[in-house]
Amino acid sequence: MISKPPLPASMLDPWPRIPIDTTDGSDFHHLTRTAGAAATTWALGPEGAYAKGLSLAEVVDGxxxxxxxxxxELGLIDIDDDRLNAAPGLPMNRERTGP
Known part of the structure; x- marks a missing residue:
């Protein structure tokens, strides 16, 4: 398990990032393929974006x-409730760290 860095002291302090292996064959790669398939199936399905004519923002959110x-639901990721509730705020914009 990856050790998590400490939370920032205040809302506007930068959040330390955890390095993630995104190469083909990595665990992250497998998760993105699984998540992407679920998102695509939703978007193209009868209750999804194309069927409902949703805006781009609604498509992304959905x-x-x-x-x-x-x-x-598959138990592949967990929500760290303690960390989430202890955070002084959550950054809404992701800092790009690579491709």
């Missing part, structure tokens, strides 16, 4: 929700 829900 696809992310469906992908995360699928991974959580």
């Amino acid at each position: 696809a992310v929700r469906e992908a995360l829900l699928h991974l959580l």
Whole structure:
């Protein structure tokens, strides 16, 4: 298990990032394929984006929700409730660290 860095002291302090292996064949790669399949199935399905003519923002929100829900339901990822509730705030914009 990866050791998590400490939470920032205040809301606007930068969040230390955990290095993630994103190469083909990595655990992350397997999770993105699984999550992507769930999101795509939702988008193209009868209750999804194309059927409902959703806006781009609604498509993104729905696809992310469906992908995360699928991974959580499979028990492949967990929500760290203690960390989430102890955080002084959550950064909404992701700092790009690579391709």
